[in-house]
Amino acid sequence: MKVRITLFGALRDADTRGFIELEAPDACTIGTLRDLLRDHLRENAPHISVNLVQRCAFASDDEILHNHRTLPESGQLAILPPVSGG
Amino acid sequence: MSDIYTAVVDMSTTSPDSATPLDPAAALAFVSDPRFGGIDMFVGKVREHNLGRLVTGISYDLFEPLALRTFQAIGERARSQIGGPMKLYIAHAKGDLRIGDVAVIVAAGTPHRDEAFRACRFAIEAVKHEAPIWKQEHYIDGDSAWSEGCSLCEEPRDAEGTVAKHENAEGHSHTHGH
Numbered sequence: 001m002k003v004r005i006t007l008f009g010a011l012r013d014a015d016t017r018g019f020i021e022l023e024a025p026d027a028c029t030i031g032t033l034r035d036l037l038r039d040h041l042r043e044n045a046p047h048i049s050v051n052l053v054q055r056c057a058f059a060s061d062d063e064i065l066h067n068h069r070t071l072p073e074s075g076q077l078a079i080l081p082p083v084s085g086g
Numbered sequence: 087m088s089d090i091y092t093a094v095v096d097m098s099t100t101s102p103d104s105a106t107p108l109d110p111a112a113a114l115a116f117v118s119d120p121r122f123g124g125i126d127m128f129v130g131k132v133r134e135h136n137l138g139r140l141v142t143g144i145s146y147d148l149f150e151p152l153a154l155r156t157f158q159a160i161g162e163r164a165r166s167q168i169g170g171p172m173k174l175y176i177a178h179a180k181g182d183l184r185i186g187d188v189a190v191i192v193a194a195g196t197p198h199r200d201e202a203f204r205a206c207r208f209a210i211e212a213v214k215h216e217a218p219i220w221k222q223e224h225y226i227d228g229d230s231a232w233s234e235g236c237s238l239c240e241e242p243r244d245a246e247g248t249v250a251k252h253e254n255a256e257g258h259s260h261t262h263g264h
Contacts, residue, residue: 006149008147008148008149008218008220009147009220009222009232009235010220010232012147054239055237055239056237056238056239057237057238057239059149059152059218059238060152061151061152061155062151062152062155063152063155064238066239078149078152078218080149080152080218080238081220081232081235082234082235082236082237082238083214083215083216083217083218083219083220083235083236083238084214084219084220084221084232084233084234084235084236085146085148085178085190085213085214085217085219085220085221086130086178086189086190086210086213086214086219
């Protein structure tokens with residue numbers, strides 16, 4: 001399935017469009033998607049640190065999705081770097 | 087009417103002539119109630135120095151739908167821990183702010199001051215550590231940097247799980263500029 005990952009904060013530098021699209025297996029976990037994204041960034045945005053990707057959370061509009069969760073059917077996700085509000 | 091007010095205020099769509107886009111008076115009005123004798127309010131503003139660098143302004147990036155859900159969930163946790171009547175107001179700015187602009191307002195109204203202080207402290211710490219919000223600082227030399235933050239990968243820490251233990255809320259390993 002095609003997955004669209006919306007970028008925020010420091011990860012906006014990874015793609016000026018504000019999102020990244022990846023092809024992922026249908027029954028893919030968030031952990032697997034994280035590996036796919038890391039490989040994609042290594043190729044296409046090498047200035048983004050691997051460590052930052054490891055510290056990011058994935059989320060739907062409703063909730064944080066930890067590594068064991070499967071991709072939402074919509075294929076729409078956000079990737080959230082460490083937060084710094086307030 | 088709900089006892090919990092949550093908002094994201096987009097600075098790019100608020101008129102510069104309007105009194106204050108994020109308005110402490112509106113927060114006080116919301117949490118005021120004939121039942122309540124105690125109100126506590128936290129107002130976070132943009133300051134001109136951080137970690138020894140001169141700041142000219144900041145920009146906030148937010149994942150708005152999840153930020154609003156997070157504010158609401160924080161309010162409901164505060165209410166269940168206070169265990170009595172409470173009104174809570176949480177509003178955060180989005181977009182570009184100048185020095186002195188209001189970035190965040192949290193206000194709590196309760197029958198007595200102790201619950202108001204505790205609910206307000208709990209809510210602002212939780213907003214800082216849990217809400218999907220990112221701060222980019224702009225410096226006088228033209229450089230910009232995203233602030234180091236709190237990872238959302240881990241489940242919420244026990245230290246932030248109770249209203250009473252707010253003194254532990256910053257007891258984690260990295261340093262904050264706040």
